[in-house]
Amino acid sequence: MNGTKMKRALTYLAFVSPAAALFAVFIVLPFVRAFLYSFQDWDGIGREMAWVGPANYLRAFEETAFRASVWFTARFVAVTAVLLNVLGLLLALAVNVKLKTGHFARTAFFLPTVIVPVLVGYLWGFIIVQLLPDIGEWTGIRILQKNWLSLPDYAFISIAAVFVWQHVGYYMVIYLAALQGVPRDLLEAAAMDGAGRWGTFRSVVIPLIRPAVTVCTFLAVAAGFKSFDLNYSLTQGGPFGTTESLTLQIYKDAFQRNLFSYASAKAILFFAALSAVTLIQVAYMKRKEVQL
Amino acid sequence: MTRSGCGIGKGLLEAGLIALALLFLFPFYLTLVNGMKPYDEMARSLLAFPRAPELKNFAAVWEKLNYPRSFLNSLSVTAASVAGILLASAACAYQLVRRPGRISSAIFYSILASMIIPFQTVMVPLVVVAKELGLVDTLHGVILIYCGFSLPMAVFLYHGFIKAIPRELEEAAHIDGSGTFGTFFRIVFPLLKPVTASVAVINALGIWNDFMVPLLMIRSESLRTIPLASSIFYGVYKSDWNLAMAALTLGMLPVVVFFLFMQRFIVQGIVAGAVKT
Numbered sequence: 001m002n003g004t005k006m007k008r009a010l011t012y013l014a015f016v017s018p019a020a021a022l023f024a025v026f027i028v029l030p031f032v033r034a035f036l037y038s039f040q041d042w043d044g045i046g047r048e049m050a051w052v053g054p055a056n057y058l059r060a061f062e063e064t065a066f067r068a069s070v071w072f073t074a075r076f077v078a079v080t081a082v083l084l085n086v087l088g089l090l091l092a093l094a095v096n097v098k099l100k101t102g103h104f105a106r107t108a109f110f111l112p113t114v115i116v117p118v119l120v121g122y123l124w125g126f127i128i129v130q131l132l133p134d135i136g137e138w139t140g141i142r143i144l145q146k147n148w149l150s151l152p153d154y155a156f157i158s159i160a161a162v163f164v165w166q167h168v169g170y171y172m173v174i175y176l177a178a179l180q181g182v183p184r185d186l187l188e189a190a191a192m193d194g195a196g197r198w199g200t201f202r203s204v205v206i207p208l209i210r211p212a213v214t215v216c217t218f219l220a221v222a223a224g225f226k227s228f229d230l231n232y233s234l235t236q237g238g239p240f241g242t243t244e245s246l247t248l249q250i251y252k253d254a255f256q257r258n259l260f261s262y263a264s265a266k267a268i269l270f271f272a273a274l275s276a277v278t279l280i281q282v283a284y285m286k287r288k289e290v291q292l
Numbered sequence: 293m294t295r296s297g298c299g300i301g302k303g304l305l306e307a308g309l310i311a312l313a314l315l316f317l318f319p320f321y322l323t324l325v326n327g328m329k330p331y332d333e334m335a336r337s338l339l340a341f342p343r344a345p346e347l348k349n350f351a352a353v354w355e356k357l358n359y360p361r362s363f364l365n366s367l368s369v370t371a372a373s374v375a376g377i378l379l380a381s382a383a384c385a386y387q388l389v390r391r392p393g394r395i396s397s398a399i400f401y402s403i404l405a406s407m408i409i410p411f412q413t414v415m416v417p418l419v420v421v422a423k424e425l426g427l428v429d430t431l432h433g434v435i436l437i438y439c440g441f442s443l444p445m446a447v448f449l450y451h452g453f454i455k456a457i458p459r460e461l462e463e464a465a466h467i468d469g470s471g472t473f474g475t476f477f478r479i480v481f482p483l484l485k486p487v488t489a490s491v492a493v494i495n496a497l498g499i500w501n502d503f504m505v506p507l508l509m510i511r512s513e514s515l516r517t518i519p520l521a522s523s524i525f526y527g528v529y530k531s532d533w534n535l536a537m538a539a540l541t542l543g544m545l546p547v548v549v550f551f552l553f554m555q556r557f558i559v560q561g562i563v564a565g566a567v568k569t
Contacts, residue, residue, distance in 0.1 A: 011472045012387050019384035019443055020399060025425075026418065026440025027406050033417035044420070099306050101313075107555065108313035111320075114551045114558065116519045118503040119543045122526050123319055126533065131322070131338050165316070170562060177563040215566050226410055229503050233523065247412040254416045255508070263416050271413040278408075 034271075037264035044260030056265035066266065068241055069249045076160060076245065077224035077277075083164045084220045085213065088171025095172070096179050106176075110169035117166065121233025124162045125149065128234075152242040155235050159243050163230055167223065171216050178212035179205070214285040218278055225274045246270045320544075327538035334534045349538035353525070356535075359542055361514060362521040366546075369431055369517060370499045373438035374492050381443050381491070382484055385450035386476055390462075400451060407444045411504070419508055429511045437509070438499050445565070446491045453487045454480070490561035493554060500547060518543055 038056055042049045060066045095106045112120065128148050136144025148154035182205055190200040206213075228247040231237055237244030237252070244252075250270065254263035326334050328345040353359065388396045418437065419428070427433025457480065465475045481488075506520040516524070522543035529535045551558065 008391075012391055015383040015387035015472075015476070016399065019380040019403075019447060022380060022436065022440040023403055023406065023443055025421065026437055027409060027414065027444075028402075030414035030417040030421055031406075031409055033420065034414055037417060044416075094305060094309055097302065097305060099302065099309065101306055101310055105309040105313040108316045110555070110559070111548070111551065112316065114497055114501070114547050115544050116501045116503070116522070116547065118519050118523050119540050122523075122536070123323055123540050126537070127319060127322065130533065134338065173559050173562055174566045177567075212566075219566065222410075226412060228412065232503070233526075250412060250416070255419075260416055260420075267413045267416060271410060274410055275408050 034264045034267050037261045038268045039265075040261045042261045043258045044254065045258065052261075056262050057269070059262065060266055060269065065241055065244070065249065069244050069246050072156070072243055073225060073227075073246045075156070076163075076227060077221055079160050080163050080167075080224045081217060081220040083160070084168055084171050085216050087164065087168050088216065089175045091168065091172040092175035092179055096176060106172075109172055112166045113169040115166070117229035118233045120162065120166050121230045124158070124165075125234050128158055149235055150239050152239055155239055155243050159230055159234055162234060163224075163227065166230075167220075171220065174212055174216055174219075175209065178209040182208050210285070210289045214282060214289060217285060218282055221278055221281060222274065225270075225277075323537050323540050323544070326534055327541045329534055331532065331534050334537075349534050350542065353535055353538045353542055356529075357521055357525045357539055357542070358513070358516075359521075362516050362518045363546065365431060365515060366500055366517040366519075369434055369438070370496055372432075372435045373442070373499050374496050376435065376439040377442045377446050377495055378488055378492060380439060381446035382450050382481060382488070383476065384443075385447050385454055386480055388447075389451060389454045390459075400447070403444045403447050407448070411441055415504070415508060422509060428509055429515065430509075431515055434505055434509050434517075437505055438495075438502075442495050442498070446495070449487050449491060449565070450484060453484060457483055486564075489557055490564045493557045494561040494565060497547070497550075497558065500550075518546070 039051060039053060040049050041052045041055070091109055095102050095109070099105075132144050132148060133146070136142070136146075143154075146154070148158050186204055186208075187200060190204045195203065226247055227245045228251070231243055231245045231248045232251075235243040237248050246266065247270070250263045250266050253259045253266065322338065325340075325342055325345075326338060327349050328347070329342045330346070330348070333343065384399075388400050422428050422433050422437070425433075427436065461479055461483075462475050465479050470478065501519065503519040503523065506517045507523075510516055510520060522539055525539050526536055529539070
């Protein structure tokens with residue numbers, strides 16, 4: 001190797017290696033280990049470690065708490081992904097109309113997005129536990145007088161509603177950008193051809209913002225899957241583990257119950273489910289985009 | 293539709309939006325006013341504006357939460373992580389684009405593929421790795437983890453942007469005697485400003501607000517960031533609602549201020565990130 005070649009190689013190394021090293025140490029290495037742990041039996045502390053084959057996975061499929069957590073996560077993803085997209089798009093349509101207070105409304109809808117999520121859980125916990133019963137007493141509405149966080153169905157509604165309150169502004173912003181990218185002359189042409197508002201929306205606007213729908217669905221599904229902070233701070237996974245998301249369960253298994261290898265098996269299942277769902281969703285929705 | 297009909301429709305929409313916007317802001321009002329009431333006044337009425345607003349609760353929280361300390365911890369972790377992410381990923385993307393080949397492609401595509409790995413899948417072994425490297429309960433450990441996990445997205449965004457920059461500029465700089473480092477810092481990095489702004493703002497928000505990494509990594513009280521410190525404080529003072537509300541207000545305040553100044557950039561950053569993915 002001559003001098004210039006050597007120098008070029010060293011320059012390359014200097015530019016690429018910091019990123020590559022961080023990537024290798026903090027993503028690749030733990031990922032490989034998560035996979036290996038999932039076939040072992042280890043408590044995360046001791047030196048003893050034994051290979052147990054698929055035992056952790058089989059145990060997870062049998063465990064009631066794990067099934068409950070899968071069920072919670074699936075319902076949570078479905079409900080919040082639909083609500084975030086529908087309400088996000090509706091808000092975007094509303095603030096896209098030229099109004100005097102449009103900027104104020106946009107800011108208000110977006111503000112919760114930037115707040116520390118774990119604090120959002122405490123804040124809403126206060127409202128749900130302290131204020132809702134008061135409102136129930138003033139209005140005489142029975143169901144508001146109960147502690148929602150102690151009833152499984154209402155705890156689910158609470159956590160989904162708070163999640164949507166916090167994140168809907170994010171989806172509004174993306175849809176708004178997509179709506180503003182729809183060419184004016186196309187809308188005018190549709191109006192001239194006698195298409196009503198609904199007709200224009202369905203046959204012109206929706207097809208043109210399909211890429212945003214694909215992206216927003218992907219983001220919402222991934223965010224719902226990974227939900228942790230709210231479950232930790234608002235419901236602590238309760239009542240009776242009915243709002244324990246997969247990520248919260250993995251955390252509790254590993255760090256509160258010292259089931260390191262068992263938690264790793266769940267983490268791998270979590271990864272497999274999340275990547276399968278999002279890959280299928282994106283592939284399916286992208287194909288619909290192309291058909292136009 | 294007639295013009296007056298349209299006006300009424302617009303008026304209704306406007307009124308509806310204002311009502312909804314106020315409803316969205318209501319939780320913030322509730323936190324703020326109840327943080328300024330003594331306990332018994334709060335117990336009597338949650339909704340009313342405080343009769344004599346006081347900052348006693350805030351002063352108590354300021355001290356018990358060790359607010360200046362956690363604020364500084366959050367600030368240094370966020371600033372150092374963002375700086376690290378920007379430098380490492382821009383430099384890496386630059387050479388990956390300008391020196392194409394099998395090695396560059398392999399690195400780029402593995403980084404790209406890793407974006408599908410959720411943090412929660414690797415958090416358990418990550419703590420083991422951190423322990424082995426002596427990073428547990430240190431702020432630089434937290435910073436390095438943020439750098440690692442925010443890299444892929446940043447490398448991806450920079451990679452796409454650098455590809456569109458014409459080579460001629462750099463060649464001219466080379467002829468003028470500038471080395472690769474000089475060219476990168478003086479010519480290329482300034483041109484990347486739009487991506488740098490998006491990556492910086494989005495990561496700053498995400499890191500400032502993150503709860504999970506400090507929860508996993510930090511044990512010492514003096515190293516807590518704002519989300520972790522507020523969460524622990526809240527657990528201890530749960531029944532002192534007025535103190536808890538003051539703590540929440542203080543916890544949310546910095547990011548609200550940041551948001552009010554940076555709103556435009558935050559929105560641009562989100563849209564830019566969403567369009568690319």
